[in-house]
Amino acid sequence: MSRVKIRNLHKYFGKNEVLRGMDLDVAEGEVICLIGPSGSGKSTFLRCINSLEQPTDGTVEVDGNLITDKHAKLDKIRENIGMVFQQFNLFPHLTVLKNITMAPMHCKKMPRAEAEAKAMALLESVGLEEKANALPGSLSGGQQQRVAIARALAMDPALMLFDEPTSALDPEMVGDVLEVMRRLANEGMTMIIVTHEMGFAREVASRVVFIDGGVIVEEGPPAQVFGNPQHQRTRAFLEKVL
């Protein structure tokens, strides 16, 4: 059964057409890496999946819920879709622990003790249990991003979206974050990742999707897209980044 079903997605910013009709199906447990030049529309595409951007036309279905419907219960659907941002976007006025427990306690009415136990388990899994009572500002970028992943996972999402999760990190921090994502993928999480980490995409992705000019130019298993790209634009892009 497909977790995500995107049909004919169009997005305009003013008169500028950023997405020009994109379709994508993502099956349960798949890890999709979206690659492409900057300005190609891959981040906008990702943000349409949880409706942070409203598509101009087309439909997005996540777990059978039509998120593009006017009457969709957005908040409920979003509980099921975790998102990790390039700039982490941790809540700087709350401790690491409270960053993680806020949504489960507020949206799911989870009792504090249960939410905190869950948060501690998640922090342990990303190797940051000793930072539970620190404020985000005192953490390195890599640590903040790992907390952000834990925060998203605390809602038990069926799908995780990653928007260039390592692009704002110092090089030596990238590995820790990718390691957490790799483990998540191995545990069977359905993930859609916008990334410039070609090595990671090659190793972890079940499918690589190359986007350019607001359309999906080419998609396939990493070995195929990286090893034997079919389109000139894919080849030109890969030559530059590999």
Next chain:
Amino acid sequence: MSFIELLGESWPRFLSGMGITLELSVISLIIAMFIGLGSCLLNISKLWPLHFISQCYINIIRGTPLLVQTFFIYFGVTKAIGFTMTALQAGIIALSLNAGAYLSEIFRGGIEAVPAGQMEAARSLGLSKSAAMLRVILPQALRIVVPSVANQCIITIKDTSIISVIGLYELTYIGKQIIATTFRSFEVWVMVGVFYFIIIYALTKLSKLLERRISLVQSEDSQSA
């Protein structure tokens, strides 16, 4: 009569004037905070009538002098509706409406200064817009606006002296009265100035303390704890 004797003699009246000034300031500022926050929330609303109401209020207050607003409320409104209010009540209404408009703009600036990613992160977790506002945006915006709010409080405290024109026995009015009987303008205005300075200097210190307390940069020792 020496300066000290003058001070000793007029001390009780200064104290009562300072009491009224403080009462007027504190009550007006507390009400103004609520008015300011309410007006700010109307202002950033996507519903245009709400935005319009707030915009009218802010523009009218900013576009007219406090002195005129005070006369309008104390003499104009009471006459039109046909009831009376005390000078203190009129002063509180005028000052809280006045400060509320400026605070509304300060709060709006604070909310807009919180990075857009904060709202996005909160919404992506499933929080409703109002929950995200209450739990994520406002707590950060309030930290941002502390210095500007303190500044507005200082302006409003000084503006209480304008309320003396409707006969409220606050510090400035008391000063004028004492001069009327002693003819010691130089000394009395120095004393009045010193009293205002004490109140405002204390508030400045308090605001700096508050800024440090709610700062999001952890000090070395609290980090290791």
